[in-house]
Amino acid sequence: MNAPAQLRRKRDNKAAFLFLLPWFAGLTLVTAGPVVASLVLGFTDYNLIQAPEFNGLENVRRMLSDERLHQALRVTFSYVCVSVPLQLAAALGLAMLLDRGLRGLAFYRSAFYLPSLLGSSVAIAVLWRQVFGAEGLLNQVLGLFGVEGRGWISDPRTALSTLIVLNVWTFGAPMVIFLAGLRQIPVMYYEAAAVDGASRWTQFRRITVPLLSPIIFFNLVLQIIHAFQAFTQAFVVSGGTGGPSDSTLFYTLYLYQRGFNNFDMGYASALAWLLLLIIAAFTALNFWVAKRWVFYDD
Amino acid sequence: MTDLPRASRSAAKHTGLILLGLVMLYPVIWMVVSSLRPNNEIFRSPGLVPDSVQLSNYGDGWTALASPFGHYLVNSAIVVLGCVIGNLVSCSMAAYAFARLDFTGRKLFFATMLGTIMLPIHVIIVPQYILFSELDWINTFLPLIVPKLLATDAFFVFLMVQFIRGLPRELDEAARIDGAGHPRIFLRVILPLMVPALATTTIFTFIWTWNDFFSQLIYLTDPEMYTVPVALRSFVDSTVATSWGAMFAMSVVSLLPIFLAFLVGQRYLVKGIATTGIK
Numbered sequence: 001m002n003a004p005a006q007l008r009r010k011r012d013n014k015a016a017f018l019f020l021l022p023w024f025a026g027l028t029l030v031t032a033g034p035v036v037a038s039l040v041l042g043f044t045d046y047n048l049i050q051a052p053e054f055n056g057l058e059n060v061r062r063m064l065s066d067e068r069l070h071q072a073l074r075v076t077f078s079y080v081c082v083s084v085p086l087q088l089a090a091a092l093g094l095a096m097l098l099d100r101g102l103r104g105l106a107f108y109r110s111a112f113y114l115p116s117l118l119g120s121s122v123a124i125a126v127l128w129r130q131v132f133g134a135e136g137l138l139n140q141v142l143g144l145f146g147v148e149g150r151g152w153i154s155d156p157r158t159a160l161s162t163l164i165v166l167n168v169w170t171f172g173a174p175m176v177i178f179l180a181g182l183r184q185i186p187v188m189y190y191e192a193a194a195v196d197g198a199s200r201w202t203q204f205r206r207i208t209v210p211l212l213s214p215i216i217f218f219n220l221v222l223q224i225i226h227a228f229q230a231f232t233q234a235f236v237v238s239g240g241t242g243g244p245s246d247s248t249l250f251y252t253l254y255l256y257q258r259g260f261n262n263f264d265m266g267y268a269s270a271l272a273w274l275l276l277l278i279i280a281a282f283t284a285l286n287f288w289v290a291k292r293w294v295f296y297d298d
Numbered sequence: 299m300t301d302l303p304r305a306s307r308s309a310a311k312h313t314g315l316i317l318l319g320l321v322m323l324y325p326v327i328w329m330v331v332s333s334l335r336p337n338n339e340i341f342r343s344p345g346l347v348p349d350s351v352q353l354s355n356y357g358d359g360w361t362a363l364a365s366p367f368g369h370y371l372v373n374s375a376i377v378v379l380g381c382v383i384g385n386l387v388s389c390s391m392a393a394y395a396f397a398r399l400d401f402t403g404r405k406l407f408f409a410t411m412l413g414t415i416m417l418p419i420h421v422i423i424v425p426q427y428i429l430f431s432e433l434d435w436i437n438t439f440l441p442l443i444v445p446k447l448l449a450t451d452a453f454f455v456f457l458m459v460q461f462i463r464g465l466p467r468e469l470d471e472a473a474r475i476d477g478a479g480h481p482r483i484f485l486r487v488i489l490p491l492m493v494p495a496l497a498t499t500t501i502f503t504f505i506w507t508w509n510d511f512f513s514q515l516i517y518l519t520d521p522e523m524y525t526v527p528v529a530l531r532s533f534v535d536s537t538v539a540t541s542w543g544a545m546f547a548m549s550v551v552s553l554l555p556i557f558l559a560f561l562v563g564q565r566y567l568v569k570g571i572a573t574t575g576i577k
Contacts, residue, residue, distance in 0.1 A: 015480040016401035023392040023411070023455070026448025031414045034425035041424065048428070097315065104312070110564060111319040117560055117567075118326065121509045122527040123549035126534055127329050130340075130542060137328060140344035169322065176568055229418045232511040236531055252420050252512075260516055265424050272421045279418065 035276070041269035048263050059270035069271070071246045072254040075160060079250065080227040080282075083167040088219055090171040095178035096208070100187070109179065113172035124166070125236035129153060132162040153237060156247035163233050163248060174219040181215035182208070210295040217294045221286050228279050231256070251275055326553075333546040340542050356551075359544035363529055363536075364521045367548055370529040374508060377442050377525055381507045382500050384446030385454050389499065390492065392449040393458030394484045398470065408459075415452040419512060427516060437520040442513060446503075454499045461495035462488060494566065501563035505556055526552045 027033070042059060046052035063069055098108055118124050131137040132152035139149030152158045185207065193203050209216070231252040234242060242249030242257070255275065259268030332340045334351045343349075360367045395401070396408050430441040449455055465488065473483045489496075511527040518528055530552055533545055560567065 012399045012480075013401045016395045016399040016404075019391045019395035019399065019480070019484070020407070022388040022447060023395075023449040026388070026445060026450040027410065027414070029429065030426060030445045030448055030450045031417060031422060031452075032410070034422035034429070035417070037425035037428075038421060048431070094318075097311065102311075108315055108319065109568070110560075111323065113568070114557075114560060115322060115326075117505055117509075117556055118553060120511075121553060121556065122511055122530045122534075123552045124326075126530065126545055126549050127325055129534070130329075130546075131325050135341045137325060137344055140342065144344065225416055225418075229420060231420075232509075232527075235511070235515075236534060239535060252418075255420055256512075256516075259424055259427075265428070269424045272424060275418065276421045279416075283416075 038269045038272050041266055042273050043270075044266040046266040046269075048265055052266060055266070059267050062267060063270065063274065068246060068249065068254060072242075072249045072251045075242075075247065075249050076228065076251040079160060079164060079167070079230065080224055083164040084220070084223045084227050086164070087168045087171045087223060088174055088216070090168055091174035091219070092178050092212075092216070094171065095175045095182055096204075098175075098179060099182065109176065113176055116170040116172035119166060119170035120232055122232060122236055125233045128162060128166055128233065129237050154244055156243075156245040159238070159244055159247045163230070163237065166233055167227060167230070174223060177215060177219055178212070181212050185211045213294045214296060217286070217290050221283055224282055224286065225279055228252075228275070228282070329546050330550055333543060333550050335543060337541060337543045340546070355541075355543035355547040358541065359533075359548040359551075362541070362544055362548075363524075363533060365524075367529070367551065370524050370526045371551070373439075373523060374525040374527075377439050377514070378504055378507045380439060380443035381446045382503045384443055384448075385451050385499055385503045386496055388447050388449035389451060389454040390458055390489065390496065391484070392455045393462055394480075394488055396455070397459045397462035398483075398488070399480065411452050411455055414450070415456060423513070423516065430517070436517060437523050438517075439523070441517040442507075442510075451503070454503070457498065458492060458495050461492050465491055494569070497563070498566040498569065501559055501566050504559050508555055508559075 041052060043054060043056065044052035045055045045058070094112055098105055102108070129136075133139075134149075134151035134154060136152075138152065142149045150158070152162050189207050189211075190203055193207060198206070229252060230250055234248045234250045234253050235256070238244075238248045238253075240253075240257075242253045251271075252275075255268055255271045258264045258271060328344070328346060331346050331348055332343070333355050334353065335343065335348050335355075336350065336352060337355075339349060363370075392411070396404070396411070426441070426445075427436075430436060433440075435441050435444075469487050469491075470483050473487050478486065509527065511531070514525045514528050515531070518524055521529075521532070524532065530545075530548060533548060
């Protein structure tokens with residue numbers, strides 16, 4: 001009994017090693033390896049030319065007094081905390097409108113999903129620059145209604161909002177996930193609630209939200225992680241500066257500037273690790289809070 | 299009696315949905331129309347009906363940079379092709395091992411693989427850059443393609459593992475009894491059955507790689523090697539808001555492949571997002 005089982009395991013080990021060989025190489029060289037290397041480099045001063053030099057906690061000290069880093073954190077947190085809830089609310093709202101049996105459902109779903117595919121492209125960022133520019137499309141349309149616009153992108157008070165709008169615009173991907181989730185809720189729950197005289201709002205709060213909560217949670221975790229990594233749009237819209245007045249200086253953009261404009265690789269590695277810790281903390285917090293509101297049927 | 303309000307409510311709903319869809323897609327449609335307008339019209343025509351149609355923006359944009367825009371399209375196509383092949387080969391192999399083979403440390407490795415799904419590229423880019431510059435790979439497509447050959451897009455490994463787990467094991471057993479080894483079972487039994495998962499992987503890899511800006515910006519600094527996103531961005535920086543028409547024209551050109559992929563692969567896209575939550 002024992003011997004053949006062991007024999008088979010041995011055989012699989014060899015095959016598994018071969019099948020996983022590319023993945024192992026990727027893990028050491030491209031993913032997990034660099035994570036460890038980043039941690040080590042984070043405690044050095046390194047400019048790519050001279051060998052890295054250990055400088056203890058110097059990078060951490062620098063972070064504490066780095067005004068631009070603090071600004072980048074403020075910008076990124078505002079972006080994440082405003083755009084993700086708005087985006088998910090839009091996604092859920094639309095998913096509920098596109099309910100079962102709606103004629104043209106596939107068409108609507110495609111139309112609302114399309115921006116998710118386009119949204120991360122440089123081309124759309126170029127478009128955004130025009131649309132929200134001083135003489136852009138938005139102000140032209142506002143002009144038709146006699147409303148005077150402003151340079152939305154050149155004004156530090158509104159520049160970030162244009163990027164938030166862009167993220168909300170890509171609500172199609174979470175919407176498709178919500179749609180799939182809504183399909184799983186048995187219609188009879190709503191029918192029974194309607195018979196008992198429950199209003200639409202009560203049905204939403206008592207049936208839809210609890211039964212959909214694992215999906216809401218999943219989308220929340222995913223979109224927060226995603227939003228922390230936003231880069232392209234801020235880079236193109238601000239011409240790589242994060243301006244005006246650092247108002248669109250996303251964390252990733254600052255990291256890029258330190259690492260690849262200044263070749264300040266040690267500090268950039270420390271910044272990378274801080275980002276990893278922040279994302280991990282947000283995700284852990286999400287899971288912790290989830291215990292209070294996410295409802296698992298089984 | 300109850301039919302009438304229902305009908306009008308449904309009509310109102312459809313009107314609302316169509317309006318919202320129009321508002322959302324309006325800027326994109328407007329960009330396409332504006333790419334056919336003379337430059338001076340772009341800043342005073344919020345409407346969609348052009349006074350005159352002209353294709354000269356496309357000609358201007360095509361030749362505005364150091365190389366004709368077709369050069370960047372070819373560069374992007376090479377990177378995309380390499381990444382698609384890389385992901386298909388390496389991720390399906392890894393997925394077969396995780397889904398079907400029994401080996402030491404499987405749980406630990408599987409958990410590690412899942413952990414790397416959420417790993418932001420920004421966290422690993424510095425050491426990666428150092429490695430690739432030591433190898434003298436900067437300004438080649440290798441830093442973009444080789445990682446895909448090493449199954450680093452763990453999303454797709456996970457997607458394929460889920461798919462393979464749904465296939466009946468009896469098929470493997472039958473092949474094994476016929477004397478087939480794992481490579482043969484993988485190639486002859488599993489791979490042909492997982493075409494839908496491979497299609498989803500292809501289409502997402504295509505779109506993501508085509509749109510990817512961050513790593514292409516970092517690894518490709520020689521204008522000869524620019525891909526479409528990097529070229530488009532250099533266009534934006536070099537022309538200070540004077541030739542929006544040409545810029546729009548090339549933006550439209552750069553979005554066209556995405557749009558075509560969307561039309562062809564809609565079914566797989568929707569299925570892919572619904573089952574794994576990828577974007």
